[in-house]
Amino acid sequence: MTIKYIDELTIAEKRLFIRVDFNVSFDELGNISDDTRIRAALPTIRYALGQKAKVILASHLGRPKGKPNPKYSMKPVGERLAQLLEDVDVLLPEDCVGDAVKKLAGELLPGQVMLLENLRFHPEEEANDEGFSRQLAALAEVYVDDAFGAAHRAHASTSGMVQFVPVKGAGFLMRAEIQSLSKLLEKPARPFVAILGGAKVSDKLGVIENLMNICDCLLIGGGMSYTFLSAKGVQIGKSLVEEDKIHTARRILERAEARNISIMLPLDHVVAAACDASAKALTTDGVSIPDGMMGLDIGPKTVAEYSTQVLKAKTIFWNGPMGVFELAPFANGTNKIAIAVAESNSSSVVGGGDSIAAINKAGVASRIGHISTGGGASLEFIEGKKLPGIVALEQ
Ligand code: AMP
Numbered sequence: 001m002t003i004k005y006i007d008e009l010t011i012a013e014k015r016l017f018i019r020v021d022f023n024v025s026f027d028e029l030g031n032i033s034d035d036t037r038i039r040a041a042l043p044t045i046r047y048a049l050g051q052k053a054k055v056i057l058a059s060h061l062g063r064p065k066g067k068p069n070p071k072y073s074m075k076p077v078g079e080r081l082a083q084l085l086e087d088v089d090v091l092l093p094e095d096c097v098g099d100a101v102k103k104l105a106g107e108l109l110p111g112q113v114m115l116l117e118n119l120r121f122h123p124e125e126e127a128n129d130e131g132f133s134r135q136l137a138a139l140a141e142v143y144v145d146d147a148f149g150a151a152h153r154a155h156a157s158t159s160g161m162v163q164f165v166p167v168k169g170a171g172f173l174m175r176a177e178i179q180s181l182s183k184l185l186e187k188p189a190r191p192f193v194a195i196l197g198g199a200k201v202s203d204k205l206g207v208i209e210n211l212m213n214i215c216d217c218l219l220i221g222g223g224m225s226y227t228f229l230s231a232k233g234v235q236i237g238k239s240l241v242e243e244d245k246i247h248t249a250r251r252i253l254e255r256a257e258a259r260n261i262s263i264m265l266p267l268d269h270v271v272a273a274a275c276d277a278s279a280k281a282l283t284t285d286g287v288s289i290p291d292g293m294m295g296l297d298i299g300p301k302t303v304a305e306y307s308t309q310v311l312k313a314k315t316i317f318w319n320g321p322m323g324v325f326e327l328a329p330f331a332n333g334t335n336k337i338a339i340a341v342a343e344s345n346s347s348s349v350v351g352g353g354d355s356i357a358a359i360n361k362a363g364v365a366s367r368i369g370h371i372s373t374g375g376g377a378s379l380e381f382i383e384g385k386k387l388p389g390i391v392a393l394e395q
Helices: 036-050 075-084 099-107 130-137 160-164 172-185 202-214 225-231 243-258 300-312 332-343 353-361 375-382
Strands: 015-019 032-034 054-058 113-115 142-145 167-170 192-196 217-220 262-264 269-272 294-298 315-319 347-351
Touching (some): 032 075, 036 075, 036 172, 130 160, 192 300, 202 217, 225 243, 243 262, 262 300, 294 332, 347 353
Parallel strands (some): 015 142, 054 113, 142 167, 192 315
Antiparallel strands (some): 269 294
16 A cells, blocks of 8 residues: 655645545534644644645535535634634635635635535535536645545545546645554554443444454453343343344354453443433442443443553553443543553554543543544554545555
């Protein structure tokens, strides 16, 4: 796989289309509540401006379902970007294609920035429509993809348009993501400990299958652990379970044992009668969960055991919370794992919005090797899948 990066391309005075991932979150008042994704693209944007490229940025935002909707306009994103870039004005056209945009693109001066309106205001973006891809491509002379978070989608802006632009490459964020995640797949330092959590086993089956080929120890927590525990015949009360995946979970455990890979499951739990912050939280002594109770976090023995494994690791991949960490009584497990990952002397990669939120809440982000901006994309990468947004960049 050969990919050229932006610093290997001639971009001076060129119309440079950068696909960014500015899919930021907003609070109830409509203010941007987390601009991490905008900040993550700044090195590429600043480099392009320094090189005197004519910068055209494009992103999706939310799920406007193929129609213009002011709620999902890129305008507040453009304003935040302008603040972050300090002395640079950001032009904000009312669409991402069409004559007006084409004219503005043609008039852009070196060192200027234009942020196109939400790509998903057109259904053709997600449909990877050829005509729409050609319209986007016509805006630019060079294409650079820095939107790792969207690289698992074969959309017009991440895949379709790339073949119609004469020069293509990836940005610095994309480079950091590809390099960090590739290191996990190719010769990771051992022991390699993977930690998976979150609600559903079904979302993570492919990742588990591939991790069994590459990691030494897999720590499972969160809602998904109860399907595995159920597969082992453990009483799980009324915890979250995917009945139709119990058989698959059993097969995975058997295969791991045959291959000498340690899949660890919770040894104890924090339980309550309801998934509610005001419900009385209890800690079980052992692995069984009484009738009428549900497991909502890993218990202290599990935290201790998982932390021991994490502290021994030389490579760590973590995706998914260990419990319902949004509710204070069930946040301890996820928080303690975040701290252990930060304290470990390992090359660590953390992906997924919830795990990143936990890392930030614990105040340990600066001690994590690589925080992946793409939850779904990083899981597919680890699953061993070819991501369309990366394939499109191959020379
Ligand atoms: P995912 O999107 O699959 O990574 O799942 C994240 C969600 O899983 C979070 O919203 C958690 O609240 C939820 N979760 C984690 N542990 C549990 C659990 N034991 N029971 C129910 N939901 C859980």
